[in-house]
Amino acid sequence: MTDNETKSSVRGDRDLANAQDIIVCEGVSKWFGDFQALNNVSATIKEQEVVVVLGPSGSGKSTWIRCINRLEQHQEGRIMVDGVELSNDLRNIEKVRSEVGMVFQMFNLFPHLTVRDNISLAPIWVRKKPRAEAEEQASSLLERVGIPEQADKFPGQLSGGQQQRVAIARALAMEPKIMLFDEPTSALDPEMIKEVLDVMKELALSGMTMMVVTHEMGFAKEVADKIMFMEGGQIVETGTPEHFFTNPTEERTKLFLSQIL
Amino acid sequence: MNSANSTSQDQFSSDSLTDVSKNELPPKVAALSPTEWLKANLFSNTFNSILTVISTAAILLIIRGLLSFIFNPLRQWSATATNMRLLMTQAYPEHQYARIWVSLGFLLFLTGISLAFWRAGRSVQLSQVGKRLLALGAFILLATLLAPFSNKATIIWLIIGIFIVGIGFLLKPSHEDKTVSSLTLLSGAFLLAILSLWVIPYGHHSYLSTRTPKILAEPGTVAMTTKLPWTIMFVVAMCSYFLGSFIREKIDETRSKAVLSATWLISPLFLLFLVLRDPDFDTGHLLSTDIPIFLFFSIVGSVLLLWLTRPDIGEKGRVISAAILFVGFATFLFQMLMIVRILTLVLAFFALAAPTFSGQKPARIRYTKVWIASMVILCWLITAINTPSTAKVPGDFFIGGFAITLMIFFFTMVLAFPLGVLLALARTSKFPIFRIISTTFIEFIRGVPLITILIFFSVMVPLFLPDGMDLTEIAAVTIAFIIFEAAYLAENVRGGLQSVTRGQHEAAEAVGMTNAQKTFFIVLPQALRVAIPPMVGQIIATFKETGLLAIIGIFDFLYIARSVIPGQTQYMGSTRENLLFVSLVYLVICFAMSKASQRVEKRVGLGER
Ligand SMILES: Nc1ncnc2c1ncn2[C@@H]1O[C@H](COP(=O)(O)OP(=O)(O)OP(=O)(O)O)[C@@H](O)[C@H]1O
Ligand SMILES: [Mg+2]
Numbered sequence: 001m002t003d004n005e006t007k008s009s010v011r012g013d014r015d016l017a018n019a020q021d022i023i024v025c026e027g028v029s030k031w032f033g034d035f036q037a038l039n040n041v042s043a044t045i046k047e048q049e050v051v052v053v054l055g056p057s058g059s060g061k062s063t064w065i066r067c068i069n070r071l072e073q074h075q076e077g078r079i080m081v082d083g084v085e086l087s088n089d090l091r092n093i094e095k096v097r098s099e100v101g102m103v104f105q106m107f108n109l110f111p112h113l114t115v116r117d118n119i120s121l122a123p124i125w126v127r128k129k130p131r132a133e134a135e136e137q138a139s140s141l142l143e144r145v146g147i148p149e150q151a152d153k154f155p156g157q158l159s160g161g162q163q164q165r166v167a168i169a170r171a172l173a174m175e176p177k178i179m180l181f182d183e184p185t186s187a188l189d190p191e192m193i194k195e196v197l198d199v200m201k202e203l204a205l206s207g208m209t210m211m212v213v214t215h216e217m218g219f220a221k222e223v224a225d226k227i228m229f230m231e232g233g234q235i236v237e238t239g240t241p242e243h244f245f246t247n248p249t250e251e252r253t254k255l256f257l258s259q260i261l
Numbered sequence: 262m263n264s265a266n267s268t269s270q271d272q273f274s275s276d277s278l279t280d281v282s283k284n285e286l287p288p289k290v291a292a293l294s295p296t297e298w299l300k301a302n303l304f305s306n307t308f309n310s311i312l313t314v315i316s317t318a319a320i321l322l323i324i325r326g327l328l329s330f331i332f333n334p335l336r337q338w339s340a341t342a343t344n345m346r347l348l349m350t351q352a353y354p355e356h357q358y359a360r361i362w363v364s365l366g367f368l369l370f371l372t373g374i375s376l377a378f379w380r381a382g383r384s385v386q387l388s389q390v391g392k393r394l395l396a397l398g399a400f401i402l403l404a405t406l407l408a409p410f411s412n413k414a415t416i417i418w419l420i421i422g423i424f425i426v427g428i429g430f431l432l433k434p435s436h437e438d439k440t441v442s443s444l445t446l447l448s449g450a451f452l453l454a455i456l457s458l459w460v461i462p463y464g465h466h467s468y469l470s471t472r473t474p475k476i477l478a479e480p481g482t483v484a485m486t487t488k489l490p491w492t493i494m495f496v497v498a499m500c501s502y503f504l505g506s507f508i509r510e511k512i513d514e515t516r517s518k519a520v521l522s523a524t525w526l527i528s529p530l531f532l533l534f535l536v537l538r539d540p541d542f543d544t545g546h547l548l549s550t551d552i553p554i555f556l557f558f559s560i561v562g563s564v565l566l567l568w569l570t571r572p573d574i575g576e577k578g579r580v581i582s583a584a585i586l587f588v589g590f591a592t593f594l595f596q597m598l599m600i601v602r603i604l605t606l607v608l609a610f611f612a613l614a615a616p617t618f619s620g621q622k623p624a625r626i627r628y629t630k631v632w633i634a635s636m637v638i639l640c641w642l643i644t645a646i647n648t649p650s651t652a653k654v655p656g657d658f659f660i661g662g663f664a665i666t667l668m669i670f671f672f673t674m675v676l677a678f679p680l681g682v683l684l685a686l687a688r689t690s691k692f693p694i695f696r697i698i699s700t701t702f703i704e705f706i707r708g709v710p711l712i713t714i715l716i717f718f719s720v721m722v723p724l725f726l727p728d729g730m731d732l733t734e735i736a737a738v739t740i741a742f743i744i745f746e747a748a749y750l751a752e753n754v755r756g757g758l759q760s761v762t763r764g765q766h767e768a769a770e771a772v773g774m775t776n777a778q779k780t781f782f783i784v785l786p787q788a789l790r791v792a793i794p795p796m797v798g799q800i801i802a803t804f805k806e807t808g809l810l811a812i813i814g815i816f817d818f819l820y821i822a823r824s825v826i827p828g829q830t831q832y833m834g835s836t837r838e839n840l841l842f843v844s845l846v847y848l849v850i851c852f853a854m855s856k857a858s859q860r861v862e863k864r865v866g867l868g869e870r
Contacts, residue, residue: 014763068772071771097770097771097772102768104764104767108764108767108768109768110765110769110783110787112787122771122774124620125617125778125782126772126773128572128619129620129621130620130621130624131623131624167768170772171771173773174772174773
């Protein structure tokens, strides 16, 4: 079975047309001082959808994705995640964060904890799971990302690709409904990129709602349901990969693609 | 495969082997002969030669001066030797002196076991030991020749010097592989020191709590009440080390290390307030007040905390915790037992922290157990402190001398550390009010000399206290030390907090941790690791600063040496001898601490980053 077939078959399973909206942004704007990083961003992401966000450096991709679990605060507009509006209310933020997993460019594993503790810490203290259950879950997640034998090592003893896979397992341990990825492979050597992308593909096929900022065009073509192109803090163009890569409408998109491909 | 091929392969592999060995071993530096070494290092040119000659002369003069001071027949070293007990424990009653030995023995027991569990000590090459002994022997010989000794003394010291040089010569050529544990060497040294108590006439020992000294030993010997306990102490330490290495294989090591660390923290409290202070508990008061209070707080607190740690408690829990905190502060407005106020505040603290540690049943029960354990320790400690002591001692504290120095140091470290962490967290907190309070406090304390704070606390604070609250001078001074050190430790911890990257904060937030959980599980462990080296420096500084106690008139180590002993009729003006002894003790302890800290730093830094 080729990847394409897998994708289409899974696509067949997912009824995206009738799926619920899970992330809704309406006119989101954000300023850093005087500099406007997000300018009236509106978008809707449906359950089980895989959205890839592309755009040149400094276009506000990270800022937007970080607004969705409120690592950054937007100043105008509304963001609804799974029916909860992000506001200054602490309880909403904690609720949203425990339903949205995030994977960072620099992994950000906890260096003083073993891999197993990295994964099971939040389930134990945030989800209030019994320790034994959380550790069992950590083992099965490590199995899923392909490094079951590394459980007792410290992050500093792992390769970059392994660390990023642990970071994915750590996010998955909270059993999130949505996973956000901010350039998950940009800090990796080429030979490690594939192992991380494979894990992400598997995740996409399993029906996870994903929002991925990446420069991996191959991944975008193959896995994305929708591609959003950002520039200057705005979403310039949205479309399916076929549309986006073969027949973009906007001039700026064409320019970006000509530079990158 | 033909044979020619395989031989060439063999050659190839042997070649690469020699290559590897060439690469990995540093080229051997030919050892310099003594004259070559001298020439290279001391007399390489005229200017260096002059410097060498001048500094050698200066060093020799200083040594000679020091020796002729120490071995001057006018020196009253017997003042120090005779008053050893006074220096160590002040006038602790003689018939209760066994309590001191029991306490010391227990600490040594803990030391022995801990050394075994943490696998302390490293292996030292015998040839290195030989070199050190050679140097030491040579130094003794040189010093003997320089010192204004009587003929007999010169001969004795010469013999000792030659003996040590001889051992050095024997050990020096030993093979590189022959090593000995540094612990063995250390215990050997202690063994020699203790044996010497039985052999060498250090001076006759008396006990000087009253005006007429009681002679405890014949002139020229060491009192049995000194040498016997020390010998037992040595045996206890050795046995506990072997016991430790024996059981360490048999039990869960991480767990027993945790138990040991906790024992280290708690046992000084027990030793001080139960064993040494020997409180005269009043059964009636215990049954009518102390035990009911303890039971009330343990039971009510446990039920409350079991409820507050439920995962679904939500906003109600915070309101109730805040209410308890309010009640805790309100108790200070009414006439009330101090213990009730303190316990209410502690309960409020536990209640506020409850959501952080909430969870399923085992987690909640564990939290409640911690609460009950804290109650046991706190209630017992406060009761013991409030009970009069049977150790009847002149002055208003039951112990003095080196013991009080150690005691204040211990309390300072144990209490200043958490306070410093809290201050650092407050200073980096989001809430401006915490930041302002903490910054003001830290900058104020750091802007004032320690001695001012000490005088302020020992003289002024007791006057400011509300009616019905009194603070002994020792307690007041300890508090002064605690806040002073906390301010400095807070700055060290703040440095550590700043070294935790933004990514770590974000990762913790992204998995939904609350602020408290993020701080406790992610930020503090990393920050403290970074802060260890500066904190150890601060701890050593604190130990030296305990000398200031003497200035405000507390009967500490230095005060006894400087003012008490020179006031005794037989030992008028023996200040200098005693001061030299005190400096030596401080020097040895600080040196040991800094050596130990270097090794701790190495261990902490390894592996995990
Ligand atoms: N904390 C901040 N303070 C000030 N300006 C910021 C901050 N974070 C981001 N910016 C600015 O906001 C703009 C958008 O940044 P963002 O990180 O979202 O870009 P990006 O699209 O993720 O770029 P890249 O592909 O390089 O990661 C940039 O111009 C950046 O300089
Ligand atoms: Mg970015």
